[in-house]
Amino acid sequence: MDCKDCQKLVSAAVDNQLNKETFESFEEHVDGCSACRAEYELESITKSAVRTRVKMVPTPGVLLQRIAERLDQETALADDDRKRWWSDLLRWPVLRPTIAFSAAFVAVLLILNRSAGSNVIEQSLENYRAVVNGEMKPEETSGSPEILKRFFTGKTEFQVLVPEMKDCRLLGGLLGEYSGAPVAHVVYMHDTEVIYICQVCWETVLEGEALNLSSKAKDELQRTGWYSETRPDGYTVVLWTKGNTLCSAVAMMSEADLIACLTSANSAESTEW
Ligand SMILES: [Zn+2]
Numbered sequence: 165m166d167c168k169d170c171q172k173l174v175s176a177a178v179d180n181q182l183n184k185e186t187f188e189s190f191e192e193h194v195d196g197c198s199a200c201r202a203e204y205e206l207e208s209i210t211k212s213a214v215r216t217r218v219k220m221v222p223t224p225g226v227l228l229q230r231i232a233e234r235l236d237q238e239t240a241l242a243d244d245d246r247k248r249w250w251s252d253l254l255r256w257p258v259l260r261p262t263i264a265f266s267a268a269f270v271a272v273l274l275i276l277n278r279s280a281g282s283n284v285i286e287q288s289l290e291n292y293r294a295v296v297n298g299e300m301k302p303e304e305t306s307g308s309p310e311i312l313k314r315f316f317t318g319k320t321e322f323q324v325l326v327p328e329m330k331d332c333r334l335l336g337g338l339l340g341e342y343s344g345a346p347v348a349h350v351v352y353m354h355d356t357e358v359i360y361i362c363q364v365c366w367e368t369v370l371e372g373e374a375l376n377l378s379s380k381a382k383d384e385l386q387r388t389g390w391y392s393e394t395r396p397d398g399y400t401v402v403l404w405t406k407g408n409t410l411c412s413a414v415a416m417m418s419e420a421d422l423i424a425c426l427t428s429a430n431s432a433e434s435t436e437w
Pocket residue numbers: 166167168170193197198199200201
């Protein structure tokens with residue numbers, strides 16, 4: 165059996181659908197060929213994960229860690245290569261099962277989006293979890309604020325902010341919407357913690373139809389420009405406004421640490437932050 169024949173049989177072998185004779189020659193080839201063996205093992209892992217419905221995300225943020233590692237190489241890459249490495253990333257063995265699940269999650273997320281209402285804080289928390297679990301993936305992966313700003317340019321009626329924050333690395337972003345209102349998602353990493361920033365049109369939130377906030381949060385934002393709370397499960401949400409942009413940052417960090425990261429951008433040149 166050659167590699168080509170062997171790889172055609174991988175899926176059937178994992179599913180136990182080969183007759184004894186074919187399986188023996190399959191096994192014989194796989195024993196002596198590391199490339200086909202890798203393919204066979206990968207397929208077994210993927211299928212057993214799907215079967216047992218075990219999510220193969222050993223630690224939160226593993227996908228984002230990988231992005232961070234890959235971003236180290238980014239400066240050397242041209243635009244096309246950058247797009248390609250994102251798709252390469254999806255082929256990494258440990259990530260395959262997660263991706264097998266994402267189709268199912270899309271349906272779940274749509275329902276969650278609706279049932280969470282359009283409260284910006286609740287929505288940000290949902291999104292944070294989706295990002296950490298790899299269910300929500302960046303459309304543009306870049307460590308460069310300029311590239312990400314260019315990605316968002318002209319797509320929203322509010323200005324999307326992509327600050328350079330101290331000790332934080334930018335990973336990427338994507339554009340979405342709730343009930344027709346555009347939402348920009350920007351993702352950073354601080355050490356091993358993910359910082360997710362949801363950005364929406366402040367005017368739309370004040371109107372309160374497509375998006376809303378509790379009156380407590382709204383009042384405090386209008387009074388001071390900031391609002392924050394830490395949930396009993398340890399998630400901190402920090403909201404602030406800048407022009408017509410409402411930002412809502414979520415991280416598994418203390419309020420003090422998250423605010424320190426977010427305000428570290430202030431001290432830099434930043435006229436826009
Ligand atoms: Zn082979």
